[in-house]
Amino acid sequence: MTDPTAITPDRRPGGRTARVRTQVLDAVRAELAENGHEGLTMEGVATRAGVHRTTVYRRWRDVGGLLVDVIEAAGEIDxxxxxxxxxxxxxxxxxxxxxxxxxxxxxxxxxxxxxxxxxxxxxxxxxxxxxxxxxxxxxxxxxxxxxxxxxxxxxxxxxxxxxxxxxxxxxxxxxxxxxxxxxxxxxxxxxxxxxxxxxxxxxxxxxxxxxxx
Amino acid sequence: MTDPTAITPDRRPGGRTARVRTQVLDAVRAELAENGHEGLTMEGVATRAGVHRTTVYRRWRDVGGLLVDVIEAAGEIDxxxxxxxxxxxxxxxxxxxxxxxxxxxxxxxxxxxxxxxxxxxxxxxxxxxxxxxxxxxxxxxxxxxxxxxxxxxxxxxxxxxxxxxxxxxxxxxxxxxxxxxxxxxxxxxxxxxxxxxxxxxxxxxxxxxxxxx
CATH class of the missing domain: 1.10.357.10 (Tetracycline Repressor, domain 2)
Incomplete structure (x- = not known):
């Protein structure tokens, strides 16, 4: 489980990890814009992103984690x-x-x-x-x-x-x-x-x- | 029930109606400042104001009504x-x-x-x-x-x-x-x-x- 090579393929830029993040953050932006912060749920984001919700919980933990990451992603734009x-x-x-x-x-x-x-x-x-x-x-x-x-x-x-x-x-x-x-x-x-x-x-x-x- | 004199004593400025409004709006301000908008409830306001909650529901209807009235009261200040x-x-x-x-x-x-x-x-x-x-x-x-x-x-x-x-x-x-x-x-x-x-x-x-x- 801790063999770094086992996770490397998922961690490279543009790999599955990056793709999942893109899908999830796109979903967060769409949900936020449509329903506001109060309508944002882990389940709604997972469904919209087409990503299993256990993945969303594992990686972003809660709605606060999703918000922080979507704001950080805005800062990464060139x-x-x-x-x-x-x-x-x-x-x-x-x-x-x-x-x-x-x-x-x-x-x-x-x-x-x-x-x-x-x-x-x-x-x-x-x-x-x-x-x-x-x-x-x-x-x-x-x-x-x-x-x-x-x-x-x-x-x-x-x-x-x-x-x-x-x-x-x-x-x-x-x-x-x-x-x-x-x-x-x-x-x-x-x-x-x-x-x-x-x-x-x-x-x-x-x-x-x-x-x- | 529609005899205007029956409600006049409660409606005069400085009468019970005005006193209840003052108590309720003071409670709204205190609750808002302490717990924010998300913590504002009709019951919390009624309890804090020492006013029966049916009075609060009858007169302000919902949390939105309380917010509007507290904002309007701010506009009434000299x-x-x-x-x-x-x-x-x-x-x-x-x-x-x-x-x-x-x-x-x-x-x-x-x-x-x-x-x-x-x-x-x-x-x-x-x-x-x-x-x-x-x-x-x-x-x-x-x-x-x-x-x-x-x-x-x-x-x-x-x-x-x-x-x-x-x-x-x-x-x-x-x-x-x-x-x-x-x-x-x-x-x-x-x-x-x-x-x-x-x-x-x-x-x-x-x-x-x-x-x-």
Whole structure:
């Protein structure tokens, strides 16, 4: 049972283990989007995936395990932030992606947010995913600094990115407003204007060698 | 049974009906904050309120009815937006109130948002409450225009208010970041700088008499 060669064929990338994971996570996404977090069951996922439910229980243990893995899988996608040649263009394109993910019916993104209110495990996985995505997006701000659009070393990339994207989530998820086709660009533009006016100056810390003494 | 005088004593403001509502809604808030939306039951609320459960069923019907009423009661509070003498001061004070309501443990505000993901009735009531609150806050922008801090007729108050407040909800509710004591002021400042740079110009509509032809 512990002979590693016995399980190797199942563990190679693209092997049966990977195929089963793909089938199960596809089923989780479909069930989440259709029935929400409350409708997610191990049995429903196994049936939809066409996988024996003992396999699902053994590998994912419970609904929390399925949620964590589907969030981690979202983080494994080879996603890159937009690169349009201007900060305003990049942030607008990013906001358009966000708006699209939130207004599509049913929305997997909204279902995950709802689930994270009810599962600490899912909430932690989602917090890691958000942190990764915002870290990936910092390149958008770095490129703007390199192009001379923003003052170097004076812009806190994370604060700028949050200011640019937060109104989308606020309007569409919390306020449940109808999607406004102008919002992605308007929110991007507001953040760019605020940044140009020095709104997101990086906080200087005592250990920052560039901090004035 | 239909003699109006027979029920009048119970219906007057401050009478038994009002007292029962206060007791029941206090119990809903406490149960929501302690156990979340999923832990809310008619029986739990009746017991905590010290009210007979048939009264609770007759008047609120189900958990959705309790949620709607507790949200409507929040809208009945005589709340006024801050009036500090400057737009930046007002928005900072508003953000401090918001941050406080979101980080207090347990948070009734966060529990309501979680509930609204799972109850359409609660979601609609919450959307009305948000709309009312943002409408009440527009005076903050109007006063800034009157003081000459912002260009008249060129500022969309709602967009500005959302830009100022959205980062708080995004950081604390969706990203589950640790509260940052500087965030209320920094988010307020970014919105004020963006507004001063013309970010929230009101969209001119064809029926707006001030629109250029």
């Amino acid at each position: 996603w890159r932030p937009p690169d349009t040649g201007s900060l305003r263009g990049d942030l607008t394109a990013l906001n358009q992606e966000i708006q699209q993910s939130l207004v599509v019916q049913p929305s997997f993104a909204v279902a995950l947010m709802a689930a994270s209110f009810h599962s600490d495990q899912a909430a932690r996985a989602q917090t890691r995913l958000w942190a990764d995505r915002y870290a990936q997006c910092e390149i958008v701000v770095e490129r703007a600094i390199a192009r001379g659009e923003l003052p170097a070393r004076l812009t806190d990339a994370r604060s700028l990115l949050i200011a640019a994207t937060a109104p989308l989530y606020h309007q569409l998820v919390l306020l449940r407003a109808d999607p406004d086709p102008q919002l992605p660009e308007r929110a991007a533009e507001a953040a760019v204007l605020a940044a140009a006016a020095g709104a997101f100056s990086a906080r200087r810390s005592a250990c920052d060698p560039g901090a004035p003494s | 709340w006024r937006p801050p009036d500090t003498g400057s737009l930046r001061g007002d928005l900072t004070a508003l953000n401090q109130e918001i941050q406080q309501s979101l980080v207090v443990q347990p948070s009734f505000a966060v529990a309501l948002m979680a509930a609204s993901f799972h109850s359409d009735q609660a979601a609609r009531a919450q959307t009305r409450l948000w709309a009312d609150r943002y409408a009440q806050c527009e005076i903050v922008v109007e006063r800034a225009i009157a003081r000459g801090e912002l260009p008249a007729r060129l500022t969309d108050a709602r967009s500005l208010l959302i830009a100022a407040t959205a980062p708080l909800y995004h950081q604390l509710v969706l990203l589950r970041a640790d509260p940052d004591p500087q965030l209320p002021e920094r988010a307020a400042e970014a919105a004020v700088l963006a507004a001063a740079a013309g970010a929230f110009s009101a969209r001119r509509s064809a029926c707006d008499p001030g629109a250029p032809s």
